[in-house]
Amino acid sequence: MRQIVKRLIERYLEGQTAPAEEQSITDWLDTLAATEPYPGKTLSDKDKEHLRRQLLQAIRRKTGQQQKVRRMIWRRTGVAAAVVGLVSVGALLIRFLTAPQPPAYASLQTGLGEKKVMTLPDSTRIYLAPNSELLYPESYPQSRHIQLLRGEAFFEVTKNATQPFTVAVDSLQIEVLGTSFDVQAYQQLPDWRIAVNTGKVRVSRQQQVLGLLETGRQMHISRQDNAVTLSPANNNALEGWVKNRMVFEQTPLPEVLALLQEYYPVTFTQQYKGDLLISGSLDTKMRVEQIIAVLEELGNHDIQFHKKANNRYEVTNNH
Structure with missing residues (x-):
């Protein structure tokens, strides 16, 4: 495929492409020109067209098309070198300049008195308590990041050392490898509570570690002053609402x-x-x-x- 692309660009610069091939090159240049240089800034149509013309002019300069006295062998050598550069630059543009798209999330929610159980593709199981809501990535398990928006959830996480499982709740971040734990975040309660049934989790806020919790331990974080309290956890209580x-x-x-x-x-x-x-x-x-x-x-x-x-x-x- 790389050789085909190189040859197509060579023919385009030499004016030997068929109309359909020329359109393919033009579309590709338009795609590069439409690339956002960095997240948060969108180019206007005028800017995109200007960038597309700059890309084409750069190719022509590198191939010597504006210097008619050059021999064909040198021009063809320049074309080959420019093609390699163009393919590399194009890949870099696509890889580094395109604004990364965040994964799409799906919602799971329950009403008053309602509970739900969901099994994710890697066999991780989530129990969602009444009047609760969470978001999970549609690209799971490429991304194992869950957002608990409200309520309470119990997680039985399948271990994957290369892909940590994380849960965000308000400003808190909970990271695990393989464990079962409960997160309670009802807005009417004075504290957030994270309690570990099996395994170990790390709780952080804004990259500051608040504590490591092992089996049978729990952490309360005050909504009022963010005070952190560690205490033993009742495993029967953790799984109680699930049962x-x-x-x-x-x-x-x-x-x-x-x-x-x-x-x-x-x-x-x-x-x-x-x-x-x-x-x-x-x-x-x-x-x-x-x-x-x-x-x-x-x-x-x-x-x-x-x-x-x-x-x-x-x-x-x-x-």
Whole structure:
């Protein structure tokens, strides 16, 4: 193919090409002229035509077409050298000057109380929690970069040492080789949470490493002041929602209520005075009335739920 292209350009410069061949060369020059010199700048049609003419003039100068007294053998030698240069320059233009196109992304999302499971081409599996959304590259597995836009997701990643698996959530970057881990990023919760079920992940923000997490460890990053807290992780809790259970371990009541609002079509207005911590598990297949009854029991009946209009509940102290 390279020889064919070289010979075609030689014939074009010597004026021996057929109309169809000449059109092919012209189209190729137009393609080079249409190349964006760097990302963020687009050439006008006038600039593209000017660049196309410059490319053609450069070829003619190198081949000696403007110096009629040169012998044909020297002109043909110049043509061959120019063709090599042209092919090389064209490749460099295409490779280095064309603005790189970011991979196209597809969306996976769930509604209120809905969960989804997706298996990627390399057998990596993603469990998406209710009211969540993520983006994954259509060119997967050439690019194994996931963006969690909101909600929560559990990842079972197939190991590939040459192609790291990364997850971006807000300003955080999570990198793994092969592991299973959970990322929680509901906007109503005060922290981002990354917890490792098996393996190891590295968590960074703007190229600054926040920490390495191994099996059974988790990291909370405060939305308010970006404070980082490391602690043991409950593996049963990490996989709980995947298996239709919400597991709480000394979880403040406001966080429990905020999470329930992602699973059920309800709104909680908290009038409760005090700092109540909830420990226990809830079956997400239960109706909301059943969930509330269990919560009152887990709270040692210190709390009471009062149903209002439009699926709204007011939470108060039980006096």
